[in-house]
Amino acid sequence: MDRPENHIGLTLGPVLFNWSAERLRDFYATIADRSAFDRVHVGEVVCGKRMPFSDPVWPDIIAMLEDAGKEVVVSALALPATVRERKTIAALCEDDDRLVEINDVTALSQRGGKPFVVGPFVNVYNEGTVRLMASRGARTVCVPVELPLASLTSMAQSCPDIEFEVFAFGRLPLALSGRCYHARLHGLHKDSCRFICDQDPDGLDVETMDGQPFLAANGIQTLSHGVQAFCPAPEEAARAGVRRLRLSPHTVNMVAAGDTYRSLLDGRIEPAEALNRLRGLNLPGELVDGYERGLAGCLAAGQA
Amino acid sequence: MAIELVCPAGTPSALRSAVDAGAHAVYCGFADETNARNFPGLNFSPAEMTKGVRYAHDHGAKVLVAINTFPKAGTFEPWRKALAAAEEAQADAVILADMAVLDHAATHHPGLRLHLSVQAAANTPEAIGFYADTFNVKRVVLPRVLSVEEIAKLNKEIDVETEAFVFGGLCPMTEGRCSLSSYATGRSPNLSGVCSPPEHVEYVEEADGTAVRLAGFTIDRFGKDEAAGYPTLCKGCFVAGGKSTHLFEDPVSLNAAGLVGRLADAGVTALKIEGRQRGKGYVAEVVKTFRAVVDAIEAGGDPVKAEQLLAGLVEGGRQTSGAYRKQWR
Structure with missing residues (x-):
């Protein structure tokens, strides 16, 4: 496919939440059928305990997406710990047919020089780290969510061969833990969690004692309550060195979210209109984008 | 050894x-x-x-x-x-x-x-x-x-x-992989070497005690005679699933x-x-x-x-x- 030099790609990130196999199959069928995403991530990133439920559906989903012309990336776990989880990563890193997204240094050492995407869970804060990743096969780097856009620009200038991606839409992945907060809240241990995180397909709202929306829990992961909505004009994104925007799946209409971003990046709508359309999607929180401006991540979007 | x-x-x-x-x-x-x-x-x-x-x-x-x-x-x-x-x-x-x-x-x-x-x-x-x-x-x-x-x-x-x-x-969170502090304040361990930085901490006196805020988010409340530790975000008291709880870690x-x-x-x-x-x-x-x-x-x-x-x-x-x-x- 021929694309202009400054074309900005649209990535659908991995599903971070505990969705049932049926929900995953239906979701990706819609994405394959009529979404604007050119690259789609699949695979479980947050909790290895969820894998036995989702593992059986991925081969069909991958085939469906690739038949529809999507580039598929297989994402690896962000906090592997058990022998089984480490073996899963090793097996996944064997994949010669498609890109693998590494979300922990464990996978970096196992990928053995084959091409990969660096996910936002890996601490890539500077050009030295990007060069090291590039020398080992990195093609795309989705930078950590708290890194300001100005730092990405600085990295892009010194590493022109790497495709830089920004986490542009969705609740921001803020922290990982050895402890499961869903289990803790329900008085359970992680080892016998009953998979109750499936009750919150966009994460469990966490408010302050004064009722102010603040964070969201998703098993061992903590996300923002606010929904990242980084909506740059295409020339602004290109100037900043951004080559891809990542949208993170929620239960809202992700086809519409993808269409909104494609329209924005193709210059058919203004950033303000993109934010308006996103606000109409019945999102789980207010729109935020402070991180991109080097400020607190919770600051309201579109204030620049 | x-x-x-x-x-x-x-x-x-x-x-x-x-x-x-x-x-x-x-x-x-x-x-x-x-x-x-x-x-x-x-x-x-x-x-x-x-x-x-x-x-x-x-x-x-x-x-x-x-x-x-x-x-x-x-x-x-x-x-x-x-x-x-x-x-x-x-x-x-x-x-x-x-x-x-x-x-x-x-x-x-x-x-x-x-x-x-x-x-x-x-x-x-x-x-x-x-x-x-x-x-x-x-x-x-x-x-x-x-x-x-x-x-x-x-x-x-x-x-x-x-x-x-x-x-x-x-830290209940995996160290080096936590941006909670920068989400609220703009500064974090990875970026700035600080967590829940003091310039964003505010103690607000109330009728029956003290509310502790971090960048405007109330992260805990203490009664008049309660000992209050340093207000680190992840040790705060939050409301989730209808419960008021130290969700991430107790103090x-x-x-x-x-x-x-x-x-x-x-x-x-x-x-x-x-x-x-x-x-x-x-x-x-x-x-x-x-x-x-x-x-x-x-x-x-x-x-x-x-x-x-x-x-x-x-x-x-x-x-x-x-x-x-x-x-x-």
Whole structure:
């Protein structure tokens, strides 16, 4: 496919939440059928305990997406710990047919020089780290969510061969833990969690004692309550060195979210209109984008 | 093999106190964003570091310099200077987290011994092997996500030394992989070397107590007679699923004094005490107590009842052995 030099790609990130196999199959069928995403991530990133439920559906989903012309990336776990989880990563890193997204240094050492995407869970804060990743096969780097856009620009200038991606839409992945907060809240241990995180397909709202929306829990992961909505004009994104925007799946209409971003990046709508359309999607929180401006991540979007 | 007790020194006087109290090694950092305790009034100038190292060496103790934050693109100079200053001061090792900093140290300061900071969050043989093979890292400070059994297994699969936290503040989140603080305040451990920074903390007096706010978010409330620890975001009280709860972690501190013997059996080389933000009196007392525990275990005797001895020093008097026991998860 021929694309202009400054074309900005649209990535659908991995599903971070505990969705049932049926929900995953239906979701990706819609994405394959009529979404604007050119690259789609699949695979479980947050909790290895969820894998036995989702593992059986991925081969069909991958085939469906690739038949529809999507580039598929297989994402690896962000906090592997058990022998089984480490073996899963090793097996996944064997994949010669498609890109693998590494979300922990464990996978970096196992990928053995084959091409990969660096996910936002890996601490890539500077050009030295990007060069090291590039020398080992990195093609795309989705930078950590708290890194300001100005730092990405600085990295892009010194590493022109790497495709830089920004986490542009969705609740921001803020922290990982050895402890499961869903289990803790329900008085359970992680080892016998009953998979109750499936009750919150966009994460469990966490408010302050004064009722102010603040964070969201998703098993061992903590996300923002606010929904990242980084909506740059295409020339602004290109100037900043951004080559891809990542949208993170929620239960809202992700086809519409993808269409909104494609329209924005193709210059058919203004950033303000993109934010308006996103606000109409019945999102789980207010729109935020402070991180991109080097400020607190919770600051309201579109204030620049 | 002898257990090495690694103790915090936020200031030159705390360094002397720790050494005098029996620390085998102290760790400290320079007074800027290159270390993960970048708080006002803490840390060392290059000249103070040189003097501190001399004092420690004269008393048979080592100095490990923490340069364990992540330089943002285009801002490498402070980290470059910190590495040069640590070598100049004749530090026994530097504790690093960022791959570019590790690469610079391995290339330009081959004489420096490299330790991998807990901020690098390496908890599998593959991740640890990567840092050992690529940068010749000699020791890894373990993330606080592993149980004692898992540490024992891990040590059988790796060739580098391990260091485990045994006392002090406890991050429930995996260190180096947490942006909660910057989401609320714009500053975080990875970016700025601070968590829940003091300039964003506000105490608001109310009718029946005090509300503690961080950047406008109420993270806890205390009654008039309740002791309030430092308001770290993840130790706050929040509302989730209709419950008001310390969702992430109770206001507790880590105390693994009772596990020192088992950690030694698990192959851990060094035991680390958190608390570079603490005063010299606190440091002296904790170090003395832990040194007694370590000495007792090495002598083959019963470990002294250190958990009780140290109870008065921890926030709100409440302690946990954290992830070292699997139930914590």
